[in-house]
Amino acid sequence: MDIKESLKLNIKNALKALGVDLDVNEIVIEDSKDPAHGDYATNIALKSARNFGKSPRDVASLIIENLDKASIDHIEVAGPGFINFFMKQDSLTNVVSKIIDEKENYGRGEKKNFKVNVEFVSANPTGDLHVGHARGAAIGDSISRILEFDGYDVTREYYINDAGNQINNLAKSIEARYKEILGVPCEFPEDGYHGEDVKAVARKIYEEVGDKALTYENPLEFFKERGMEIELDKIREDLANYRIKFDIYSSERKIRSNNAVEKEIAYLDKHIYKDEGALVLKTTDYLDDKDRVIVKGNGDYTYFLPDIVYHVNKLSRGYDLLIDVLGADHHGYINRMKSALMMHGYSKDVLEIELIQMVRMMKDGAEFKLSKRTGNGYTLRELCEDVGVDAARFFFVTRAASGHLDFDLDLAVKQSSDNPVYYAQYAHARLASVLESASDITIDKLGNELSKKSELDLIKTLAKFPDVVKVASKERAPYKIANYIHEVAEQVHSFYTECRVIDRSNLSVTSSRLGLCLASKIVLSNALKLLGVSAPDHM
RNA sequence: GCGCUAGUAGCUCAGUUGGAUAGAGUACAACACUACGAAUGUUGGGGUCAGGGGUUCGAAUCCUCUCUAGCGCGCCA
Numbered sequence: 001m002d003i004k005e006s007l008k009l010n011i012k013n014a015l016k017a018l019g020v021d022l023d024v025n026e027i028v029i030e031d032s033k034d035p036a037h038g039d040y041a042t043n044i045a046l047k048s049a050r051n052f053g054k055s056p057r058d059v060a061s062l063i064i065e066n067l068d069k070a071s072i073d074h075i076e077v078a079g080p081g082f083i084n085f086f087m088k089q090d091s092l093t094n095v096v097s098k099i100i101d102e103k104e105n106y107g108r109g110e111k112k113n114f115k116v117n118v119e120f121v122s123a124n125p126t127g128d129l130h131v132g133h134a135r136g137a138a139i140g141d142s143i144s145r146i147l148e149f150d151g152y153d154v155t156r157e158y159y160i161n162d163a164g165n166q167i168n169n170l171a172k173s174i175e176a177r178y179k180e181i182l183g184v185p186c187e188f189p190e191d192g193y194h195g196e197d198v199k200a201v202a203r204k205i206y207e208e209v210g211d212k213a214l215t216y217e218n219p220l221e222f223f224k225e226r227g228m229e230i231e232l233d234k235i236r237e238d239l240a241n242y243r244i245k246f247d248i249y250s251s252e253r254k255i256r257s258n259n260a261v262e263k264e265i266a267y268l269d270k271h272i273y274k275d276e277g278a279l280v281l282k283t284t285d286y287l288d289d290k291d292r293v294i295v296k297g298n299g300d301y302t303y304f305l306p307d308i309v310y311h312v313n314k315l316s317r318g319y320d321l322l323i324d325v326l327g328a329d330h331h332g333y334i335n336r337m338k339s340a341l342m343m344h345g346y347s348k349d350v351l352e353i354e355l356i357q358m359v360r361m362m363k364d365g366a367e368f369k370l371s372k373r374t375g376n377g378y379t380l381r382e383l384c385e386d387v388g389v390d391a392a393r394f395f396f397v398t399r400a401a402s403g404h405l406d407f408d409l410d411l412a413v414k415q416s417s418d419n420p421v422y423y424a425q426y427a428h429a430r431l432a433s434v435l436e437s438a439s440d441i442t443i444d445k446l447g448n449e450l451s452k453k454s455e456l457d458l459i460k461t462l463a464k465f466p467d468v469v470k471v472a473s474k475e476r477a478p479y480k481i482a483n484y485i486h487e488v489a490e491q492v493h494s495f496y497t498e499c500r501v502i503d504r505s506n507l508s509v510t511s512s513r514l515g516l517c518l519a520s521k522i523v524l525s526n527a528l529k530l531l532g533v534s535a536p537d538h539m
Numbered sequence: 540g541c542g543c544u545a546g547u548a549g550c551u552c553a554g555u556u557g558g559a560u561a562g563a564g565u566a567c568a569a570c571a572c573u574a575c576g577a578a579u580g581u582u583g584g585g586g587u588c589a590g591g592g593g594u595u596c597g598a599a600u601c602c603u604c605u606c607u608a609g610c611g612c613g614c615c616a
Contacts, residue, residue, distance in 0.1 A: 296614040
């Protein structure tokens with residue numbers, strides 16, 4: 001158990017002895033910002049003063065009398081009633097051996113036996129992934145990694161809209177480009193895809209089958225199937241390069257098969273009414289502020305209906321929670337879908353939607369929109385080529401998903417201190433380098449000789465990691481990991497400057513500091529892994 | 540017009556769910572290596588927390604109104 005958790009339990013027991021029963025989660029232990037306030041602090045006396053009918057300071061004194069002080073050096077009451085804890089040194093340094101023993105499992109949460117399905121990217125296979133997808137991809141994958149590490153069973157899922165109009169437009173666009181190659185006159189479809197990538201697909205098909213495609217029984221069908229395969233292969237490849245692997249690719253067509261949509265209409269019957277020939281779902285009975293058309297007057301389905309089928313399908317596969325990572329322009333969609341799921345008897349909480357705000361790519365102080373290659377949007381592939389996967393993934397998750405993000409391309413390519421990725425990776429490489437040059441010295445895991453301020457500060461930060469993981473997991477907030485990484489890196493550099501690690505005339509201090517180096521390296525590596533960013537030993 | 544999200548240092552953003560003197564990075568200024576990676580560290584200035592009102596021991600945080608920005612409000616997806 002980490003230090004904060006045991007303090008919380010300690011306080012809980014003290015309160016219980018005083019006749020007040022509180023949940024552990026209601027007790028907040030803060031890291032003191034000011035060393036004069038000790039190592040940790042709590043405001044519990046202020047919060048529970050009402051229960052006692054006494055002044056907060058008096059309550060604080062009462063609590064202190066009932067605490068188990070085994071790991072505590074001394075305790076102070078301060079200000080309006082804060083309790084400040086000054087820990088015994090060994091209760092801090094114990095963390096070092098814990099980290100070294102647990103290695104890549106340090107910070108891992110307990111098994112929850114709780115199945116989560118995280119759906120993200122889900123871009124239509126009609127072209128290359130662009131930077132808009134890149135942020136959602138980085139955040140979706142990091143959330144998945146964090147949840148997994150925290151003990152959830154996570155499935156990453158990609159939904160392929162292969163039944164809609166866009167796919168037909170893709171087929172027509174490819175056909176037009178293909179005819180272009182053959183010199184057959186044709187008109188480019190009105191809603192077609194004009195990008196260079198579609199031309200490339202047509203060229204690829206031409207290389208594969210020559211001029212025979214037009215003689216096929218159903219050329220358009222062929223262009224559709226083959227085109228989609230090619231597009232999907234590209235997407236998979238881009239994602240793999242971006243260190244993302246989906247467990248499941250779900251096809252809309254497959255989900256629609258066996259009359260699933262018609263069955264869904266029958267199932268929802270009592271929530272459906274007719275309006276001017278259209279079928280409308282009465283979502284206002286639940287959370288929505290407006291009823292939604294699910295079948296148009298001409299008999300076509302709106303996108304919403306198969307989407308309901310898809311979400312019900314996911315839930316029927318046994319997930320306890322669905323998380324959709326979507327662009328912020330989908331926020332109107334949330335209550336709509338939750339309402340539909342509630343019609344199936346699910347709680348509104350089985351679906352959680354993480355909205356990702358827009359990204360602006362910035363270069364030379366101005367917005368950078370266009371791909372130099374295709375003339376369309378700046379693609380994920382180009383981004384990775386330009387700034388590297390590490391920088392791309394790290395930059396996308398450094399800010400809360402709900403906020404707009406300005407991605408500074410100039411900064412991301414800089415291999416210098418002001419680039420936060422290099423700052424963190426450099427810290428890791430430095431530690432690796434020190435450990436390497438002292439590989440003949442035995443490492444002391446117990447941290448016996450650690451007493452300098454920068455050493456103890458670093459230890460306290462390392463001790464927080466399991467807690468940071470829990471919070472990041474609970475809030476689906478990868479940026480908290482990113483902030484934490486920066487904090488660790490900062491203290492590693494600070495420690496490194498204040499304390500010379502290798503001193504062959506003083507092996508006992510050296511081996512303790514090597515232990516701290518190793519522990520720090522492990523934590524940095526574990527944290528970076530949660531963001532899909534590499535932790536190199538050499539740079 | 541209604542709804543969602545946001546407004547914190549010159550810029551990009553945190554702020555542990557209502558707590559102690561509002562913090563980082565960046566930019567700016569000054570200092571520090573004959574040493575384990577200076578891709579670093581230390582120090583400094585910089586704030587009407589968009590604005591008004593309210594709730595209480597205590598508000599950047601909760602309530603309310605106003606202003607500003609982005610996005611939604613389709614028988615589009």
